[in-house]
Amino acid sequence: MPPGRVRFNLTAESADPRQVRRRRVAAGSAVLVGLLLSGVLIMSRTQAAFTGTTANPASSWQAGTVVLGDDDSGAALFSATGLLPGDTASKCIKVSYTGNLTSTVKLYVTSSSGSLAPYVDLVVEQGTGGGNTGTYAGGCGGFSGTTLYSGTVAGFATASSTFATGVGTFAPSSSGSFEVYKFTYTLDAATPSAQQAQSATATFQWEAQA
DSSP: OOTTOOOOOOOGGGSOHHHHHHHHHHHHHHHHHHHHHHHHHHHHHHHTOOOOOOOOOOOOOOOOOOOEEESSTTOOSOOOOSOOTTOEEEEEEEEEEOOSSOOEEEEEEEEEEOTTGGGEEEEEEEEESGGGGSOGGGOOTTOEEEEEEEEEHHHHHHHOOSTTTOBOOOOOOSTTEEEEEEEEEEEOTTOOGGGTTOOOEEEEEEEEEO
16 A cells, blocks of 8 residues: 555444344344244144043942841830739840841840849840741740840840840841740749739840941
């Protein structure tokens, strides 16, 4: 370059500032559009994903039943009056199970009262015959069984007053099972004269638990 001369070079920075801003805006817009398109592609792919399911049919639960009945037709087993020492009688009652759970049945006394209770001897047996003819009122013909209790009415009420202390071996496993119970009472021959006109009561109850 000849001495005394100066060269000036123009660069891009010397261009029109408005054009520079437009180019920068255009570049930023291109990046934003690219990102938006990428998101649309990802969303489309997610919505179109393959799926598969399986289901088990509706589950259900139902409780079993424990049901007892008897053939007493709502009448008391005994309603004896005018007894003399040594008087005795027997009655049989059929206890049936119509539940569907395997159960254990026990016999016990729910209530007892009266000063004559210690003098009324009582024998309770469990077996077959008698009451299974349809009604205990017909007697105990053909009954055969084993002894569950032998003592007095008062003693039975004391010894067996709950399911836990009840007596019996009836253990039904299906509806239609039954057992026959024979009750025999005897007014003690040694009942003192002071017990004239006195009485005793007892309520017998069978309970099944599964």
